[in-house]
Amino acid sequence: MQKLASFEVNYLQYLDEGGKPANDLPDFADDHEVMVGLYRSMQLLRHLDARAVALQRVGRMRTYPASEGQEAVGVGASSCLSDRDVLVPYYRGTAMMLGHGVQPHEILLYWGGDERGSDYQNPLAKEDFPIAVPIATQMLHAAGVASAIKLRGQKDRAVLTEIGEGGTSEGEFYEALNVAGVWNLPMVCVINNNQWAISVPSEMQTAAQTYAQKAVAAGIEGLQVDGNDVIAVKDAVGKALDKARNGGGATLIEAVTYRLCDHTTADDASRYEDAKARAEAEKKEPLGRLAKYLLNLGAVNEKQLDEFAVAAKAEVEKEVKIYFDILENKPQPPSAMFDYLYAELPERFRAQRDEVMRRGGE
Amino acid sequence: MPTLTLIEAVTLALDHEMGRDKEVVILGEDVGRNGGVFRATDGLQDKYGDQRVLDTPLAEAMIAGLSIGMATQGMKPVAEIQFMGFVFPALNQILGAAARMRNRTRGRLHLPMVVRMPYGGGIHAPEHHSESTEAIFAHTPGLRVVVPSNPSRAYGLLLAAIRDPDPVIFLEPKRIYRIVKHEIEDDGEAYPLDTCFVDRQGDDVTFVAWGAMMHETLLAAEMLAKEGVSAEVIDLATVAPYDVETIIESVEKTGRCVIVAEAVRTGGVASDIAAELAERCLLSLIAPVGRVTGYDTIMPYAKLEGRYLPSVDRIADEARKVMAFS
Structure with missing residues (x-):
C-alpha cells in the first residue's frame, strides 16, 4: 500500500483565556486604535443583541438570533473587508454585517419584520447579500460572486461568507467548497462553530475531528482558530482574504466559540444545554478576554472601558429610536x-x- | 434566411445574445466542450471561449446558486440543467433564493438570469427524463416560466428571457426539438413575455396549450375543421405569469374551452386556467371547461409513455364533448 495523500489541520490562538499572549502577536495587535475599535464593535453588538432580545420580550421585535459569546468571530473577520469586497452573510451574521457598513437600525428593522432592513443604504454594503435564512444556500451565492470577480479578472476583490457548524452538513456547503477549489475562487468562508445547531451539539454533527478539515477534500486550505480570540480571527481572515484577492484561491476557517445565548428568541437552551458546560464556556468569552488584553497593553483604563459601555448603549438607543420611527411613522x-x-x-x-x-x- | 429546428433556434438566440452582450455567460454540465447533450450550446465555447461558456462541476444546486451570485454582479448567466428531472436539488436555490431576491432586498439586488432545461416526454428517455413539472415553478411568484412551442418562438422568447431583468425558467420541449423547421432571420428581435399567441383563429372552441402539446393541439384543430368545428388555438408561451385576458377574450367569443397540458392533471397550470375561466367568464361558457392532461400517475417509462401523453384523438374527443354539450 502506498500513501497518496495526508493532511494536517493547524490551530491558531494568540490570546489565551486570561487575555495573555500565547504566541508572538501580529503587528496590528499593538495598534491601540485598531484593537480598541475591535473591542468597541464587539461591545456594540452585545448591547444591540441584548436590546433586540428585550424588545422581542415586549412584542416590539420578531424572532431574533443573538450572537452573544461569538462576537469576536464576525467582528474580527469583517474588520478585514475592504470597500471592494462582497459580504454574503448568514442569519447569525449581524457582526459581519455591522462590520461592512450595515446600520444597526437596518438589522432591527429586518428582524422586526420589515424587508426594508435588507435594503442596505451604506454604499459599502450595496452589493452585499441579504442574510441567508435557509441553511448553507449562501455558500453558493458567495461562490457565484467570486466566480464573477474571477471571470472579470478583477484584482483586489474577494468574497467573505459565514456559516454555522451545523450548516456544514448541508450538501450545498460541500458543493460550494468544491467549486471554490476547482475554479480557484477568491472567497473565504468562516465557520462559526458555536457548538450548537439549535439543540444538536457539535459532536452529533460530524465524526470529523475538526470542521476545518472539510476543506481538504475540496483541495483548499482549512484551518482552525480560537473564535473567542479576536486577534486570531482577524489575523487568519485577513491573510485568507489577501490570498484570495491575489489569486491564491479559497480558504475555510473554523472559528471555535460557544453560543452563550438561545438559538433565537424562540428557543430555550435550558431544555438541552448542560448548565455546567455553559458556565465553563462563559469563562472563555471574548469580550472580557479582550478587555484584559487592552488593559495590560495600556491601550485603555477601567474608566475608559466604562465610558465605552455607556457610549455603546447610547448608540444602540439612538438606533432603536430610528427603528421605532420607521415602523411607526413610515410603514x-x-x-x-x-x-x-x-x-x-x-x-x-x-x-x-x-x-x-x-x-x-x- | 436559415431554416432551423427548435434546438438550432435556441443555439442561434444564445449566439446572438452572447455576441451582443458581453455580460451573457453560459454555465452547466457538458455545455462547453461537448456543446450540451442536446447540442444547444454547440460551437459556442469555440466562439466565445471557456470564460463565457463554463463547464461546471456536476451539481445542479451549485449551477443555480452560482448563477444567483453572478447575476448580483451584473452578469447575465444562462444556466442549463441537463434535464428537468434533475432540477430538484436546485429548487432550494431557484425557489428559495432566486425568486425572492428582488423582493427581499426591496429592489437593491435583482437577478437577470435564465435557467434553461429540456422537459417533457416522448423521446423514450430513461426514467426521470420525461416529466413536466412546470407547475412547481409557476406556483412561485418572482419567477417567469416560459415555454416555446416552435423554432421561431424559441428564438424570440429566449432572447426576451435573457434580456429580462428577473429570473426566467425557460423550458424546452425536447420532443419537438427537431420535428419542425422554421425560417428564422437572426435579427435579434425578441418576442414579448407574459403574452399568449393566437396561432389559429376559430369560432366554436378555444384550445389553450403550450410547448410540445401545441403540435398535437394544432393537428386536432385541423381534424376538427374537417368535421365543421372551427377551433381557435392559443399558445400560452409564458406559463407564469400567464396572459389570462387573451384567453378570456377568446372564450367569450367561442363559449367553449379545452386546455391541453402534458403535466399531471392535479394542481397543474391547466387547472388554474380552468379556475380563472370559472371565476371570470362563467356566463360566456356554453359548456364546462375541458382539460386534456397527463394522467395523475408517475410519468411512465419508455414503453407506456405514449399512452400517457395527450394524443390528437384525446384532444379532439374532448372538443367533441364540449361541442355536444349544448
Whole structure:
C-alpha cells in the first residue's frame, strides 16, 4: 500500500483565556486604535443583541438570533473587508454585517419584520447579500460572486461568507467548497462553530475531528482558530482574504466559540444545554478576554472601558429610536408586497395588488 | 434566411445574445466542450471561449446558486440543467433564493438570469427524463416560466428571457426539438413575455396549450375543421405569469374551452386556467371547461409513455364533448 495523500489541520490562538499572549502577536495587535475599535464593535453588538432580545420580550421585535459569546468571530473577520469586497452573510451574521457598513437600525428593522432592513443604504454594503435564512444556500451565492470577480479578472476583490457548524452538513456547503477549489475562487468562508445547531451539539454533527478539515477534500486550505480570540480571527481572515484577492484561491476557517445565548428568541437552551458546560464556556468569552488584553497593553483604563459601555448603549438607543420611527411613522404600504416582485408587476397580478390597497389596514 | 429546428433556434438566440452582450455567460454540465447533450450550446465555447461558456462541476444546486451570485454582479448567466428531472436539488436555490431576491432586498439586488432545461416526454428517455413539472415553478411568484412551442418562438422568447431583468425558467420541449423547421432571420428581435399567441383563429372552441402539446393541439384543430368545428388555438408561451385576458377574450367569443397540458392533471397550470375561466367568464361558457392532461400517475417509462401523453384523438374527443354539450 502506498500513501497518496495526508493532511494536517493547524490551530491558531494568540490570546489565551486570561487575555495573555500565547504566541508572538501580529503587528496590528499593538495598534491601540485598531484593537480598541475591535473591542468597541464587539461591545456594540452585545448591547444591540441584548436590546433586540428585550424588545422581542415586549412584542416590539420578531424572532431574533443573538450572537452573544461569538462576537469576536464576525467582528474580527469583517474588520478585514475592504470597500471592494462582497459580504454574503448568514442569519447569525449581524457582526459581519455591522462590520461592512450595515446600520444597526437596518438589522432591527429586518428582524422586526420589515424587508426594508435588507435594503442596505451604506454604499459599502450595496452589493452585499441579504442574510441567508435557509441553511448553507449562501455558500453558493458567495461562490457565484467570486466566480464573477474571477471571470472579470478583477484584482483586489474577494468574497467573505459565514456559516454555522451545523450548516456544514448541508450538501450545498460541500458543493460550494468544491467549486471554490476547482475554479480557484477568491472567497473565504468562516465557520462559526458555536457548538450548537439549535439543540444538536457539535459532536452529533460530524465524526470529523475538526470542521476545518472539510476543506481538504475540496483541495483548499482549512484551518482552525480560537473564535473567542479576536486577534486570531482577524489575523487568519485577513491573510485568507489577501490570498484570495491575489489569486491564491479559497480558504475555510473554523472559528471555535460557544453560543452563550438561545438559538433565537424562540428557543430555550435550558431544555438541552448542560448548565455546567455553559458556565465553563462563559469563562472563555471574548469580550472580557479582550478587555484584559487592552488593559495590560495600556491601550485603555477601567474608566475608559466604562465610558465605552455607556457610549455603546447610547448608540444602540439612538438606533432603536430610528427603528421605532420607521415602523411607526413610515410603514410600508401593503402594496409593497407586490412592488418588488418583478422589475414591473405583470398584468396578471395587478388586480391582487389593487385589492390589497383597497382593503388597506384590514 | 436559415431554416432551423427548435434546438438550432435556441443555439442561434444564445449566439446572438452572447455576441451582443458581453455580460451573457453560459454555465452547466457538458455545455462547453461537448456543446450540451442536446447540442444547444454547440460551437459556442469555440466562439466565445471557456470564460463565457463554463463547464461546471456536476451539481445542479451549485449551477443555480452560482448563477444567483453572478447575476448580483451584473452578469447575465444562462444556466442549463441537463434535464428537468434533475432540477430538484436546485429548487432550494431557484425557489428559495432566486425568486425572492428582488423582493427581499426591496429592489437593491435583482437577478437577470435564465435557467434553461429540456422537459417533457416522448423521446423514450430513461426514467426521470420525461416529466413536466412546470407547475412547481409557476406556483412561485418572482419567477417567469416560459415555454416555446416552435423554432421561431424559441428564438424570440429566449432572447426576451435573457434580456429580462428577473429570473426566467425557460423550458424546452425536447420532443419537438427537431420535428419542425422554421425560417428564422437572426435579427435579434425578441418576442414579448407574459403574452399568449393566437396561432389559429376559430369560432366554436378555444384550445389553450403550450410547448410540445401545441403540435398535437394544432393537428386536432385541423381534424376538427374537417368535421365543421372551427377551433381557435392559443399558445400560452409564458406559463407564469400567464396572459389570462387573451384567453378570456377568446372564450367569450367561442363559449367553449379545452386546455391541453402534458403535466399531471392535479394542481397543474391547466387547472388554474380552468379556475380563472370559472371565476371570470362563467356566463360566456356554453359548456364546462375541458382539460386534456397527463394522467395523475408517475410519468411512465419508455414503453407506456405514449399512452400517457395527450394524443390528437384525446384532444379532439374532448372538443367533441364540449361541442355536444349544448
